[in-house]
Amino acid sequence: MNIEKTQNAAELEIKVRGRLDTATAPQLEAELKESLSGIEKLILDFAELDYLSSAGLRVLLSAQKTMNKQGEMVVRGINETIAEIFEVTGFCDILTIE
Amino acid sequence: MTKELTLAATVENIETVTDFVNEELEAFDCPMKAQMQIDIAIDELFGNIANYAYHPEIGEATVRIEVFEEPLSVVITFIDKGVPFNPLAEEDPNTTLSAEERPTGGLGVFMVKKSMDEILYEYEDGKNILKIRKNL
Numbered sequence: 001m002n003i004e005k006t007q008n009a010a011e012l013e014i015k016v017r018g019r020l021d022t023a024t025a026p027q028l029e030a031e032l033k034e035s036l037s038g039i040e041k042l043i044l045d046f047a048e049l050d051y052l053s054s055a056g057l058r059v060l061l062s063a064q065k066t067m068n069k070q071g072e073m074v075v076r077g078i079n080e081t082i083a084e085i086f087e088v089t090g091f092c093d094i095l096t097i098e
Numbered sequence: 099m100t101k102e103l104t105l106a107a108t109v110e111n112i113e114t115v116t117d118f119v120n121e122e123l124e125a126f127d128c129p130m131k132a133q134m135q136i137d138i139a140i141d142e143l144f145g146n147i148a149n150y151a152y153h154p155e156i157g158e159a160t161v162r163i164e165v166f167e168e169p170l171s172v173v174i175t176f177i178d179k180g181v182p183f184n185p186l187a188e189e190d191p192n193t194t195l196s197a198e199e200r201p202t203g204g205l206g207v208f209m210v211k212k213s214m215d216e217i218l219y220e221y222e223d224g225k226n227i228l229k230i231r232k233n234l
Binding site for chain 2: 051052053055057061062065068080089093
């Protein structure tokens with residue numbers, strides 16, 4: 001997994017590439033933990049994310065809860081496999097998917 | 099075709115297991131989507147063994163892959179000698195709850211159940227044996 005951050009004032013875009021799984025989810029979690037202070041819009045760009053497992057879903061849920069308190073969060077560019085995971089787990093109702 | 103790998107059940111080894119299984123799947127022109135679903139299942143199931151089966155010790159697990167023809171399907175078996183644990187006995191999570199109401203766990207096995215064609219658990223001779231089948 002590879003993470004690329006771009007910040008523009010209170011807007012933060014994070015591009016995640018590869019797999020978001022048990023081994024890599026803690027990395028994204030740590031990155032979010034130190035970056036979300038003062039952020040009003042978080043954009044997660046998943047255009048180059050292959051897939052995510054439940055470990056990744058846990059990180060998304062926690063980020064969504066944080067952003068519910070301080071602004072908004074959008075998820076972009078998901079592939080068919082990830083769309084199906086969001087559908088099956090009900091995450092499509094929790095997340096804002098563009 | 100049957101191949102087997104026995105290794106330490108650690109989070110670091112999830113990738114080793116995934117590579118081992120993918121190598122076999124690629125020989126059978128497995129569709130990309132099915133391969134990703136299988137990779138996710140490995141992350142969930144081997145990850146559970148790594149995190150809970152022998153905690154706080156480290157034990158071994160065996161992963162077996164069998165490919166059947168007509169209809170083409172792959173069966174992956176996870177075997178460990180850790181604490182008895184039947185993941186199928188867990189209740190399915192409520193997927194209609196809001197972000198605030200959601201518990202953080204319980205989604206992994208549920209995702210595997212939804213993406214595989216069959217999932218079986220048995221406890222035999224001190225071993226947890228969990229088998230998943232995916233039709234290709």
